[in-house]
Amino acid sequence: MDSKLPSSVRSTLLELFGQIEREFENLYIENLELRREIETLNERLAAEGQAVDGAELSKGQLKTKASHSTSQLSQKLKTTYKASTSKIVSSFKTTTSRAVCQLVKEYIGHRDGIWDVSVARTQPVVLGTASADHTALLWSIETGRCLVKYTGHVGSASGDQTAHIWRYAVQLPTPQPVADSSQIGGEDEVECSDKDEPDADGDASSDCPTIRAPLTSLKSHQGVVMAADWLVGGKQAVTASWDRTANLYEVETAELVHSLTGHDQELTHCCTHPTQRLVVTSSRDTTFRLWDFRDPSIHSVNVFQGHTDTVTSAVFTVGDNVVSGSDDRTVKVWDLKNMRSPIATIRTDSAINRINVCVGQKIIALPHDNRQVRLFDMSGVRLARLPRSSRQGHRRMVCCSAWSEDHPVCNLFTCGFDRQAIGWNINIPALLQEK
Template sequence: MPAESGSSAAARQSKQKRKSHSLSIRRTNSSEQERAGLQREMLEGQDSKLPVPVRNTLLDLFGQIEREFENLYIENLELRREIERLTVEGQTVDGTELSKGQLKTKAVHSTSQLSQKLKTTYKASTSKVCSSFKSTTTLTARNLLRERIGCRECVWVISISKTKPVISSEDHTAMLWSIEMGKCLLKYAGHAGSVNSVKFHPTEQMALTASGDQTSHIWRYLVQLPTPQPAVDTSMSGEEEVDFSDKDEADADGEGLSECPTIRAPLTTLKSHQGVVIAADWLVGGKQVVTASWDRTANLYDVETSELVHSLTGHDQELTHCCTHPTQRLVVTSSRDTTFRLWDFRDPSIHSVNVFQGHTDTVTSAVFTVGDNVVSGSDDRTIKVWDLKNMRSPIATIRTDSAVNRISVSVSQRIIALPHDNRQVRLFDMSGVRLARLPRSNRQGHRRMVCCAVWNEDHPTCNLFTCGFDRQAIGWNINIPALLQEK
């Protein structure tokens, strides 16, 4: 009998708690309208510059948030009472009464199981939205500019020549490097501003640079590859860590660069812009070039005469990039106005332009691919693949977790390399399928924002290069057949 009376008393006590909990919820719901009216009266008495509809909307939203927190708080209190009840009252399992310590241990164990279940569910759900690509053996990193530790500014852009040296630009200079030797072959110092873009002539040993000094320069490079020296292992394995500290950079400032020949005067200077020239490229054939500027225009120049042929206007904000078609007289320009434009110069008498509004933020770059496709990247964290024959809607959309900078598309395998603000470099195919993420552990990858990526498919060792704010240009060895097979 005493046991029965104790259980009935516990049942009555639990029933009373549930009743008081329901009454508190009803009381809370009934006072919501009164509280909202009181808040509105308080706001109306204040000197607020917000319109009345805006204030009412804000009050409604804040009221909803407050109600959510109240419900969570009440549920939390009820759960705590339930745990205390289970711990204090005691519980019979298999005919034996558990002690307080055993009950407390069981309650904590049940709570930890629930917490682990929630963590597992959260991890599984978030992996569908933003998964980190597994690092496979098909990706190995090689720091090309390991000996270039005297630079003081970030590396804005990197470009590849068919003769296989690499050129990167930073702090008013552009430098030509040897991939095999990791040595600077030539330095161009003709600009008075940051070098924002570098492009090689399709057939001749000439380079086109765009700069923050509001000009573009065409200059000729004649380099002789150095005599091969004993190979130095510049690869970075998982056990090896290389620290590119500022102190080491200061100690080695100028080492290996003082012997590098310097060009200080261009062959041709193109200066019709009224703002920073952010990008430049050669038209097919190399007889004309196009430049993009922060003055919201793109200019088409004749290389031989340096004369302005056309000024391409229409963008509402600063331009961010320009790119030319490899085989046709087509130009695509991107802008901070969330659009990119396709300019057609195939007919000498008609110069048409098409505007594409596929993004919601700055279009950082738009590039042509082999065939009839354009790939655009944006600060809205999306990359879109377009068909030139039907540009009304993209044929593929890639969504990421970070803004995208200057992208590059592999010519032979049609793989898109995406440099991100969050230090990552990801690889996708043209249909939007994720292929890989380049590793960034053990000092293998970039430590700051990655500005640019470029494919170099003709080189047997380094077929992808990236550069960024960490003052590094890194050459990657991507085993593309194995990568596609894993897909």
């Protein structure tokens, strides 16, 4: 019967099954050798049992010694099987769930690490970055040029304990043709030296318009403000701080409406629901909390406990789901109707920073401390790892990711301690989307 699988998928499967056959053939040969070794050892022990220093070993002593040696060899065999089969399974997952990732544009202009990246939800669609150099920049996504620089803060990205609201007007430049970067789907990477880092002295923000003062300053926190977001409707905003609270403000008057208390340690992030008056806050106390403002007379809160280290971010996605990332190297998908346990868990090899979910394709972008960015679907299947080499990709810790689902070229952005933001084109094959 003719196979209905695409030829590329079929060839990949045949190659993998060939690898599996070779692995188990090697294991079978090694198993035979180990059994022969056991038989030889038992024969030697039986011979030694005739006399040791002129005294005959008891049958019980001989049995114990032989059993101990056999146990050691059995453990070696189990370890060999486990390592080999894990290698096969890992290879199968990585090869059969591959997205095509292409680096499109680098945004270089900050003089220190970039903590956060975001994309405007309304027209004109621009890229925003917040940095430890005390500035926030707006960029043209197409050209990589800085459009506006904001210098109103006196601390690192709200390290001055305030959140600022400011207005901008930009004239988007005419897009120029973008040089095509090589498409890659592989796992190879090359270590980079410091001399490969972007040169901040020739930054792109030196000649762009500068805004030096905010329209409104929100000043009720007693610690560093780590994150801020707009509630649906745009009339209220929420902030998260190291003072262990999240604050809800009336934007027009800068009035503090609610101070959300309950976390035991510093907050790391906050996020609002795109269509409902819901807020989720993350904390170093290993929890994240859901705050419900839909009923003006009741402000309920639910606590989600499932991580063993700092929850670096928690974000809303489609339906009643929330996705959380942590320094415990896991990402978890939760159903808000059942907060006892996650419906999916992704385990990785590095701490995870501010995640973001592509709602349309249900893809989670994971920025890591180890400079990698990985993509998973909502069920926990790995789709890709973004390319990293001496010529492209992040060279330091990746702090944040942000999707722009409607942009025709750049649909994912990342930023990090290497002082640059990067725009990517992520293409998920139709076969994977149907899974």
